[in-house]
Amino acid sequence: MTILDALDWRYAVKQFSDEKIIPSELEYLLNAARLSASSYGLQPYRIVVIESKSIRQQLLPFSYGQQQIEQSSHLLVFAAQTCVGDATVDRYIAQYAKISNKPHSELINFSNHMKSALAAKTAKERQEWAHQQAYIALGNLLTCAAIMKIDSCPMTGIDSAGYDAVLGLEEKGLTTSVICPIGRRHHKDMQAHNPKVRFDYAEIVMEI
Ligand SMILES: Cc1cc2nc3c(=O)[nH]c(=O)nc-3n(C[C@H](O)[C@H](O)[C@H](O)COP(=O)(O)O)c2cc1C
Numbered sequence: 431m432t433i434l435d436a437l438d439w440r441y442a443v444k445q446f447s448d449e450k451i452i453p454s455e456l457e458y459l460l461n462a463a464r465l466s467a468s469s470y471g472l473q474p475y476r477i478v479v480i481e482s483k484s485i486r487q488q489l490l491p492f493s494y495g496q497q498q499i500e501q502s503s504h505l506l507v508f509a510a511q512t513c514v515g516d517a518t519v520d521r522y523i524a525q526y527a528k529i530s531n532k533p534h535s536e537l538i539n540f541s542n543h544m545k546s547a548l549a550a551k552t553a554k555e556r557q558e559w560a561h562q563q564a565y566i567a568l569g570n571l572l573t574c575a576a577i578m579k580i581d582s583c584p585m586t587g588i589d590s591a592g593y594d595a596v597l598g599l600e601e602k603g604l605t606t607s608v609i610c611p612i613g614r615r616h617h618k619d620m621q622a623h624n625p626k627v628r629f630d631y632a633e634i635v636m637e638i
Contacts, residue, residue, distance in 0.1 A: 433577065438626065440576035442583040443611075445619035446501040451580060451612060456504060459612070462574035466567040470544050472522050474514050475564040476604055478507040478597060485596065492592030498583050502611030507593060508568050509604035510560035519544045557605075564607035571610065581615045584608060 431439070451459075456479070463477055480486060486500045493499045511518060523541045527534055548556060568584055575582045590606040599605055615622060628634075 431577070433573070436576040436579075437573065439579070440572065440582065441621060441624070441626065442585075443502075443581045443613075443615045443619060444498065444583070444621040445616040446498055446503070446581065446611065446613040447616040448501070449503065449614040451503040451614075455578060455580065456612075459571060459574055459578060459580060460506075463567040463571040466570045468563040468566060469559065470519075470522070470547075471526075472514075472518055472544070473563065474511040474518055474560040475567065475607065476509050476602075477567065478509055478599075480505040480507065480597075488596045489588075489593060492589040492596065493585075494587055494589075496585065496587060498585070498611040499609075501613070501616075502583075503613030504611070506571070506610045506612060507597065508564040508607045508609065509597075509599050509602075510557065510564045510607045512557065512560075512600070512603050512605050514556040514560050515548055516545050519548065561607045568608050568610060575612060580612055582610050582612045584610050 460477060460479070466473075468474070480489075481504050483500065486505055489499055489505070499505055519541055522544075523534070523537050526532070526540075527537060551559065572582055572584060586608050588606070588609060593606040593609070594600050594604075597606075
């Protein structure tokens with residue numbers, strides 16, 4: 431199956447079967463998301479994996495009744511950091527130093543550059559920036575899931591404050607960006623029969 435075939439195969443599933451995604455496939459998929467690009471490499475988000483049915487039942491009232499929350503094999507919540515700033519950079523620099531075997535002193539200019547770039551943004555802009563990075567990971571996850579024939583449904587039709595409260599995200603310095611149930615499509619999912627509606631190549635791609 432080519433990548434385009436996989437992207438054509440996937441759709442936003444409305445009804446999942448009760449088939450579970452096996453742990454090794456789940457870990458592989460999450461690693462694909464973990465390897466995503468992010469601005470400066472700062473990765474200002476976490477991916478929360480929820481299998482528990484009881485937690486998902488608590489989330490249902492904050493999901494406008496969308497049953498995928500409960501039916502799917504696993505529910506993934508992409509959660510952005512709420513306090514992006516110097517600590518975000520320090521954490522990354524510590525990891526960079528460890529992985530590259532470079533002394534901290536060699537990374538000071540890089541660190542200061544990132545800190546001043548973030549400081550130049552308003553708190554709202556920093557929050558928006560963190561959400562944007564989480565969406566890149568979501569995009570990668572959707573594509574990789576399709577290649578692995580794992581079904582998914584990206585979702586923002588939720589009350590994110592309710593999600594934050596149920597999952598205790600605020601205390602962890604996080605807030606919900608977007609969620610994504612994953613699993614296998616139910617053979618009765620009517621959405622599977624709907625056409626894929628995309629603009630033509632020339633209406634999306636603009637050559638100048
Ligand atoms: C950011 C985002 C939020 C979405 N929110 C929902 C949602 O709350 N519920 C839902 O059923 N589908 C949701 N979708 C799925 C879109 O409706 C779907 O991707 C779009 O109609 C294109 O169809 P396809 O993905 O099936 O090809 C969302 C998609 C994205 C990217």
